[in-house]
Amino acid sequence: MPAKDTGTEELIRSTAKKLFFKEGKLHATTQDIADAAGMNRSAVHYYFRTRDQLIALVFAESMQALSLRLGKVMSAELPFREKIQGLIEVFTNEMMEYPFQEVFLVTEINTAGHDLVTKIDEGPVSSFLNEIEKEMHLGTIEKTDPKHFLINLFSLLSYPIMMSPIYRQFFGMNEHQFDELIAERRELITRTMFK
Amino acid sequence: MPAKDTGTEELIRSTAKKLFFKEGKLHATTQDIADAAGMNRSAVHYYFRTRDQLIALVFAESMQALSLRLGKVMSAELPFREKIQGLIEVFTNEMMEYPFQEVFLVTEINTAGHDLVTKIDEGPVSSFLNEIEKEMHLGTIEKTDPKHFLINLFSLLSYPIMMSPIYRQFFGMNEHQFDELIAERRELITRTMFK
DNA sequence: TTTTTGTTCAACAAAATTGTTTAAATAAAT
DNA sequence: ATTTATTTAAACAATTTTGTTGAACAAAAA
Numbered sequence: 001m002p003a004k005d006t007g008t009e010e011l012i013r014s015t016a017k018k019l020f021f022k023e024g025k026l027h028a029t030t031q032d033i034a035d036a037a038g039m040n041r042s043a044v045h046y047y048f049r050t051r052d053q054l055i056a057l058v059f060a061e062s063m064q065a066l067s068l069r070l071g072k073v074m075s076a077e078l079p080f081r082e083k084i085q086g087l088i089e090v091f092t093n094e095m096m097e098y099p100f101q102e103v104f105l106v107t108e109i110n111t112a113g114h115d116l117v118t119k120i121d122e123g124p125v126s127s128f129l130n131e132i133e134k135e136m137h138l139g140t141i142e143k144t145d146p147k148h149f150l151i152n153l154f155s156l157l158s159y160p161i162m163m164s165p166i167y168r169q170f171f172g173m174n175e176h177q178f179d180e181l182i183a184e185r186r187e188l189i190t191r192t193m194f195k
Numbered sequence: 196m197p198a199k200d201t202g203t204e205e206l207i208r209s210t211a212k213k214l215f216f217k218e219g220k221l222h223a224t225t226q227d228i229a230d231a232a233g234m235n236r237s238a239v240h241y242y243f244r245t246r247d248q249l250i251a252l253v254f255a256e257s258m259q260a261l262s263l264r265l266g267k268v269m270s271a272e273l274p275f276r277e278k279i280q281g282l283i284e285v286f287t288n289e290m291m292e293y294p295f296q297e298v299f300l301v302t303e304i305n306t307a308g309h310d311l312v313t314k315i316d317e318g319p320v321s322s323f324l325n326e327i328e329k330e331m332h333l334g335t336i337e338k339t340d341p342k343h344f345l346i347n348l349f350s351l352l353s354y355p356i357m358m359s360p361i362y363r364q365f366f367g368m369n370e371h372q373f374d375e376l377i378a379e380r381r382e383l384i385t386r387t388m389f390k
Numbered sequence: 391t392t393t394t395t396g397t398t399c400a401a402c403a404a405a406a407t408t409g410t411t412t413a414a415a416t417a418a419a420t
Numbered sequence: 421a422t423t424t425a426t427t428t429a430a431a432c433a434a435t436t437t438t439g440t441t442g443a444a445c446a447a448a449a450a
Contacts, residue, residue, distance in 0.1 A: 024305030110219030
């Protein structure tokens with residue numbers, strides 16, 4: 001009974017993500033999305049009924065993917081330092097592709113107030129916090145609340161990329177120059193986090 | 196000839212900032228603003244003509260204030276370490292009061308594409324970058340591109356606060372608990388940046 | 391007091407956005 | 421060939437949001 005399957009639904013989803021996460025167009029209308037996907041606005045409603053439902057789905061998928069990514073990276077069978085390097089690699093790549101994903105998530109939480117509690121698997125996070133604590137006892141990283149270690153790591157990773165439009169102006173750099181600066185950071189962040 | 200002067204215009208401005216910067220309601224309508232300010236929507240249009248003009252003004256003022264704040268802190272007559280501590284203090288306070296101000300700025304740049312070039316005085320920034328470089332030669336901070344030092348500093352400062360809705364969930368903390376975690380960071384950031 | 395100026399509000403009009411409906415066209419599966 | 425599912429299109433209504441206008445009002449100036 002099902003038919004065509006030209007992946008239209010998936011196209012709409014990915015186009016919405018492109019607008020929200022890549023271009024930072026947080027107010028994109030159903031018309032904007034249809035235009036960007038090269039189709040009729042009716043198709044958007046046909047597959048997702050309402051704009052809110054589409055956004056709720058994009059939000060949920062983004063949270064879920066984030067949780068999955070975290071889980072995979074945090075519970076990898078690797079020595080601590082390599083695990084951190086893997087995390088930096090994975091999340092830097094994600095941020096480079098979707099610089100405004102986290103901004104989207106936060107503003108959605110502020111306005112719509114989604115219940116994200118269910119979306120996050122706290123298991124890997126808390127066991128990773130334990131691993132961080134062990135590493136602190138070994139002396140390779142500074143001793144504090146392990147939550148600070150995690151926060152610092154993601155701060156150094158995410159913030160410069162999501163704020164790049166502002167900081168490019170501050171430093172008078174073009175996009176290419178700033179991308180090179182960001183590229184240097186993978187190594188720099190490792191150095192900053194250890195010792 | 197002028198009349199009343201009940202500071203209504205100022206009230207509208209500050210209410211808009213409260214919605215945008217404090218509560219992260221980035222899609223707030225003129226009605227939302229009027230409601231929050233306890234007045235008629237016409238008043239908003241009377242003073243600012245259009246929503247876009249109000250937003251443009253809030254944006255410009257925010258950038259200008261940021262530039263001013265930066266300039267003042269960066270060109271203070273203080274030893275380097277104390278200058279950094281002052282910067283941390285000032286900008287942490289600002290972030291605590293207006294957690295979503297930077298998010299507002301970035302999303303505005305993405306959608307409206309304001310020309311912020313004129314708004315920023317690059318003078319103090321570039322001379323502060325020189326000061327950082329000098330400090331690197333003295334050996335109190337690690338040697339890299341001084342831009343990285345600045346980026347790191349603001350990452351550690353701003354990101355945790357603007358992302359608090361997400362990370363509170365991640366760590367299963369309430370607002371008060373997370374505020375205490377943030378409070379610990381002023382000292383922690385200093386320690387991380389030096390040595 | 392009268393006039394002028396500036397402010398507030400309610401009502402209205404215009405525009406933008408959303409969501410539905412209907413019809414027609416297309417394409418796949420049975 | 422028939423049925424089912426997909427896609428486009430156009431038209432429409434409903435809602436939201438915006439922006440304007442005119443009247444009422446208050447305060448200062450004349």
